[in-house]
Amino acid sequence: MTIFIVIWLVWNSPYGPDRGAGTTTRFIFLTLILSLQASYAAPLILLAQNRQEARRPGHPEHDRESNAQSHADMEFLAREVASLRLGLGEVATRDFLRFRAPQSAG
Numbered sequence: 001m002t003i004f005i006v007i008w009l010v011w012n013s014p015y016g017p018d019r020g021a022g023t024t025t026r027f028i029f030l031t032l033i034l035s036l037q038a039s040y041a042a043p044l045i046l047l048a049q050n051r052q053e054a055r056r057p058g059h060p061e062h063d064r065e066s067n068a069q070s071h072a073d074m075e076f077l078a079r080e081v082a083s084l085r086l087g088l089g090e091v092a093t094r095d096f097l098r099f100r101a102p103q104s105a106g
Contacts, residue, residue, distance in 0.1 A: 001037065005030070 012026040 005034075 008030050012030075
């Protein structure tokens with residue numbers, strides 16, 4: 001395609017064999033050919049993208065399942081931490097030690 005376009009540009013430039021014609025429509029056919037090529041290429045590119053997304057390991061359904069599992073794990077860990085806190089009761093916390101610790105002479 002690149003070779004065809006270069007030949008077309010040289011042929012229709014002021015240095016080409018038709019330099020005396022002076023028409024303003026000499027690149028209309030090139031535009032038509034490029035539009036035709038784009039109309040064939042666009043669906044093929046979209047099909048290739050769809051196939052690539054289907055093969056991608058981070059498939060949306062897999063991502064949703066992974067997120068749901070992570071959410072369930074976090075809820076379980078939060079319940080476990082809450083039950084540990086309730087079980088420990090009156091254990092000194094970091095804030096309690098920080099504010100109630102005797103001031104060292106220094």
